[in-house]
Amino acid sequence: MTPINVLLVDDHDGFINAALRHFRNVPWIVVAGRASNGLEAIARTEELRPDVVLMDLAMPEMGGLQATRLIKAQTDPPYIVIASHFDDVEHREHAARAGADAFISKLNYVQEVMPLLARLAGEQSHA
Amino acid sequence: MPESRVLVVDSDTTRGERIGTILDFMDLNATVVGCVSHLHLGRHQPQDWLAIVLGDIEQADAWQTFLDWLRRDPLHPPLLALPEHHLYGAERFGLNDANFWPLDFPIKQPQLAELLRRASIKRMDDTARAEVPQGGPTGSSPAVQRLRRLIDQVASFDTTVLILGESGTGKEVAARAIYERSARRNGPFVAINCGAIPSELLESELFGHEKGAFTGAITARKGRFELAEGGTIFLDEIGDMSLPMQVKLLRVLQERSFERVGGDTTIRCNVRVIAATHRNLEESIAKGAFREDLFYRLNVFPIEMPPLRERRDDLPELVASLTTQLAAAGRGSVRLSNEALAVLKAYPWPGNVRELANLIERLAVLHPGGTVRARDLPARYRVDAEIPVEAEAPTAESEIMAGADELPANGIDLKEHMARIEVNLIRSALERADGVVAHAAQLLGLRRTTLVEKLRKYGLGRDSDMNLTAES
Numbered sequence: 001m002t003p004i005n006v007l008l009v010d011d012h013d014g015f016i017n018a019a020l021r022h023f024r025n026v027p028w029i030v031v032a033g034r035a036s037n038g039l040e041a042i043a044r045t046e047e048l049r050p051d052v053v054l055m056d057l058a059m060p061e062m063g064g065l066q067a068t069r070l071i072k073a074q075t076d077p078p079y080i081v082i083a084s085h086f087d088d089v090e091h092r093e094h095a096a097r098a099g100a101d102a103f104i105s106k107l108n109y110v111q112e113v114m115p116l117l118a119r120l121a122g123e124q125s126h127a
Numbered sequence: 128m129p130e131s132r133v134l135v136v137d138s139d140t141t142r143g144e145r146i147g148t149i150l151d152f153m154d155l156n157a158t159v160v161g162c163v164s165h166l167h168l169g170r171h172q173p174q175d176w177l178a179i180v181l182g183d184i185e186q187a188d189a190w191q192t193f194l195d196w197l198r199r200d201p202l203h204p205p206l207l208a209l210p211e212h213h214l215y216g217a218e219r220f221g222l223n224d225a226n227f228w229p230l231d232f233p234i235k236q237p238q239l240a241e242l243l244r245r246a247s248i249k250r251m252d253d254t255a256r257a258e259v260p261q262g263g264p265t266g267s268s269p270a271v272q273r274l275r276r277l278i279d280q281v282a283s284f285d286t287t288v289l290i291l292g293e294s295g296t297g298k299e300v301a302a303r304a305i306y307e308r309s310a311r312r313n314g315p316f317v318a319i320n321c322g323a324i325p326s327e328l329l330e331s332e333l334f335g336h337e338k339g340a341f342t343g344a345i346t347a348r349k350g351r352f353e354l355a356e357g358g359t360i361f362l363d364e365i366g367d368m369s370l371p372m373q374v375k376l377l378r379v380l381q382e383r384s385f386e387r388v389g390g391d392t393t394i395r396c397n398v399r400v401i402a403a404t405h406r407n408l409e410e411s412i413a414k415g416a417f418r419e420d421l422f423y424r425l426n427v428f429p430i431e432m433p434p435l436r437e438r439r440d441d442l443p444e445l446v447a448s449l450t451t452q453l454a455a456a457g458r459g460s461v462r463l464s465n466e467a468l469a470v471l472k473a474y475p476w477p478g479n480v481r482e483l484a485n486l487i488e489r490l491a492v493l494h495p496g497g498t499v500r501a502r503d504l505p506a507r508y509r510v511d512a513e514i515p516v517e518a519e520a521p522t523a524e525s526e527i528m529a530g531a532d533e534l535p536a537n538g539i540d541l542k543e544h545m546a547r548i549e550v551n552l553i554r555s556a557l558e559r560a561d562g563v564v565a566h567a568a569q570l571l572g573l574r575r576t577t578l579v580e581k582l583r584k585y586g587l588g589r590d591s592d593m594n595l596t597a598e599s
Contacts, residue, residue, distance in 0.1 A: 012156070042492065058132075058247065060175045062492075065251065070492060073485040075507040085154065086244045089324050089332055094251040096323035107154065 038062030137182025266441030292432025295481030314358030322364030340389025
């Protein structure tokens with residue numbers, strides 16, 4: 001599989017570190033960088049051109065929904081996954097409206113994000 | 128893993144700490160303080176917190192300072208008030224009820240979880256509402272004037288409205304404008320995106336459910352039709368609705384009544400329906416994906432949203448209104464240079480006004496307080512401006528070919544349509560002639576002076592994107 005480049009966006013170091021520890025053991029995931037709020041996420045996405053952005057919903061300064069909208073305004077935007085503590089119809093609706101490509105629950109993060117990334121990496125290899 | 132932050136203010140420190148522990152246990156990040164004077168307000172914004180749990184207040188003056196700071200942000204988080212405040216209610220804090228939610232103690236975790244979930248939804252709803260421009264569509268092109276006329280015509284009646292148009296053309300803006308001008312403006316406006324909700328959940332979202340109707344239905348819940356009672360419901364992306372749901376919606380439109388999922392009581396409803404879709408519903412009917420009878424029920428008063436590329440003259444006005452709106456919402460200020468505007472005017476805007484709004488907001492964030500020049504624009508906006516002949520001509524031609532000789536089902540504004548054809552052809556000719564008016568006139572079989580007159584009439588001569596050369 002061609003490795004996919006992932007940008008991790010979360011305001012909690014603990015969360016980022018846990019994700020880094022997990023992804024380190026997966027050969028086809030490359031963590032291209034990290035950002036701790038939406039503003040940083042916009043700048044880093046432009047600079048690092050990741051394939052996928054794993055975006056926290058609630059962050060200080062600028063939250064994940066606004067950042068998703070503004071990243072999608074760039075040329076060739078990445079695939080954006082919103083990760084939310086709350087998983088219900090309303091939260092999914094807002095994520096879709098912001099232009100997010102997928103939605104996962106933070107309470108079930110690894111179980112939901114891995115199949116998603118595997119599918120994207122597979123599609124990329126066949127493209 | 129912790130995500131959302133919750134502030135707990137309680138001078139009863141034992142109770143405060145206990146609530147903090149419960150929040151940690153729920154994977155929420157709690158900041159517990161005995162008094163708000165311990166916070167450095169300069170380093171925070173009210174929206175840093177999802178909600179504020181309020182217990183005993185120690186220093187009244189510090190609390191008042193905090194409250195003033197909080198209320199300056201119209202989208203501030205709600206107060207979850209512990210029992211000692213229940214008797215006095217929101218007024219004591221100068222808040223409205225929408226921002227004052229009673230919380231029981233001892234804490235019941237389901238109640239706290241539900242309040243925090245609602246706080247998160249409220250934040251998203253309030254933000255989204257602040258993003259939808261008030262007062263209807265912006266611009267003074269013939270297309271927008273016609274659109275405003277249609278909105279004014281239909282607003283005061285309870286007629287079902289079907290809003291059609293490409294993604295991003297502002298269908299929700301039009302729907303809200305109809306609602307704001309209607310007699311129902313004091314009732315609720317409830318929007319739902321039928322395309323964003325999995326079909327198996329849509330029925331209970333629209334019509335609600337009774338307790339135990341399905342796994343996970345722990346309590347009875349009102350659907351959006353019930354929440355919209357006395358007001359207006361906006362059903363966005365109606366073309367994405369599954370056929371079984373279409374049958375259920377048809378019944379509501381015919382009989383003005385429905386049942387909750389798992390319920391047998393028929394609920395009467397008084398709700399005005401505005402539906403919208405970016406799909407061509409006639410095509411969907413032909414493919415068997417949309418019910419013809421539902422289409423006729425919805426298509427009572429169709430409104431077609433013009434794509435941005437057909438009203439490029441509105442661009443400066445739209446940009447001005449968007450930048451003013453951003454600055455007013457405290458989301459950054461930005462100016463666009465004339466040549467940047469000219470470049471944007473040449474772009475075909477597949478994502479329409481929404482794409483423009485997102486671009487302007489992005490520029491405001493990346494160039495705070497600055498002036499954006501053409502070269503600061505993202506690459507894709509500049510491409511068309513640099514090679515306008517290739518990028519523009521096919522669009523203009525295919526538009527003309529597609530729309531010239533067939534009368535659409537709901538008629539046409541002939542004058543506007545002819546003007547659009549004329550402008551498109553003139554633009555193409557100018558581009559092919561590298562902006563030399565005399566050559567362009569030849570291509571169009573016009574005298575040079577006639578073309579100059581037309582350029583003046585359509586305001587094309589002032590466009591620096593054309594690089595006009597008056598004489599050859």
